[in-house]
Amino acid sequence: MLMSVSHLSKYNNLKCIAKDISFSIHERDKIGLIGLNGTGKSTxxxxxxxxxxYKGEIIKKKDIRINYLPQIPSFQPQNTVLEQVYEDVGHDVAEYEIKSILNRFQIINHSQPISQLSGGQKKRVALxxxxIKPCDLLLLDEPTNHLDHEMIEYLEKYLTKFNRALVMITHDRYFLERITHRMLELEHGQLYTYEANYSLYLEQKAKREESLQNAQHKRKQFLKKELEWVRAGVQARTTKNKGRLQRYEALSQQADLPVTQNLEMIDTASRLGQKTIELHGISHRFDHLLFQPFDYLFQRNERVGIVGINGSGKSTLLHIIAGQIQPTSxxxxYGETIRIGYFKQGHEDMDDNQRVIDYIQEEARYLKTRQGEFSAKQMCEKFLFDKELQYTPIGRLSGGEKRRLYLLKVLMGAPNVLLLDEPTNDLDITTLQILEDYLDSFQGIIITVSHDRYFLDRLCDTLFVFSHQQIQVHNGGYSDYIITSNQTSSNKPKSSTKKPMRERKVRLTYLEKKELxxxxxxxxxLEQKLQQLDEQLNQVTDFHDIQELSNQRNALENEIETKSIRWLELLEKEEQ
Structure with missing residues (x-):
């Protein structure tokens, strides 16, 4: 056992995060920690x-090494990227390993000051x-935020093979499904344990809640009958009557199951006319070309997902559609009825000292919907900001609560075109499910940049795929696109269609012997050449040279792997 947590309690002001919870973490556990925004997962x-x-007892294995990825990293702004890494991991790790994994997460300028990095880049450095740092327990808070699909797939494979304990908070349901085998759910200060991945957790949770509801129903029925007996004026003169009264008192003092409030989405969209949004040969470049001229006519009620590697121009396209920047060409x-709501990454520019209700009333004090007119206060309540929270400074909200508040402000503008830039970041899974249901029925156009594969599959019927400075249109969701891409790759001519070596009971040919x-x-x-490249990587400082050597190293690793597999095949055939 790595860690044993007993009778843990934690309060933030009057808010209960944990109340007398106990659990343990074992070696090679892979645990998903889930719960609504604001319940205290990050805490x-x-x-x-x-x-x-905290209050309680936490017993840790002697000399345990813990690595922690916070939701918002804190670095020394004057450090360069490489200096910051060395400050956190020490100098026992080879420099080429550090540079290799930084490059994997598209941090290629290792001498760049931390102060010049975006929030997403800082998160990738922290990841x-x-x-990099060896550990016994890895704690990850939203590790997939700010990663593109290729990075997420790499991280997924890495964590699947990871042979140490892992506890992570993530909204990525595919991630939870494929990596975890145990779920911890934090709810109303209590912790519930499920020996399951995500899909099995859903089944087990539904059964647990049904069982608790049945038990509560039986308790209330019993109390109703016992109340009639008590009102009949039965005197507690016998031992039997005394025991019955004591049981009644004990059961009547039990608290009812806490009611979990869910986000209430209502139809806020304005009427959308026949003419929508049309892109006429738009293209954009900064210091280099992001994407070539692109034409597209958005259909009414269309759902478009945008995917591609970081830096390919996905958010830039949303900025152009929103009218916040002009395309290079x-x-x-726009149609006359178009009203755009732009839900950007992060929490926009929120004033931490401003009250929640004042932030919403800046956009609108009242909102007309198909269900009627609602005040800003009523809308806040529907988004789980009760009367007390409405007068709380924004700075005291959790990351997920800020994200939810920002979404409400966007919807208060009654848009009929929603531009969503990484909308799933920092939202809990329950809120995501409600948001997805709302977006299904949204009467307008939705254009979203997202790395959440489940969200794209659930919502989108069209994909814009950014690849090699071009935007390709694909009909279908993300999984459909991956299947189509794989089929296209598998249909390419192959250099060899031989059966696996173990199925062929023939001797090595003369050419195969020479090849072996x-x-x-x-x-x-090749392995010696790889070692020489590693030595070169430790000596160079220019990031362009580092990038070039890293590319050579990756190519060399692939060549060694290919030749090693072929060598094993020929060796196996020779033994047969």
């Missing part, structure tokens, strides 16, 4: 990392640090 992770105080034509001898000489030579 619990900080407690496990030793960064928050690289968490993965081409133009955007050649491979036995080539592989050690």
């Amino acid at each position: 619990l992770l900080k407690i496990l990392a030793g960064q928050e105080d 690289a640090i968490a993965l 081409g133009e955007v034509e 001898e050649s491979l036995e000489a080539d592989i050690p030579a």
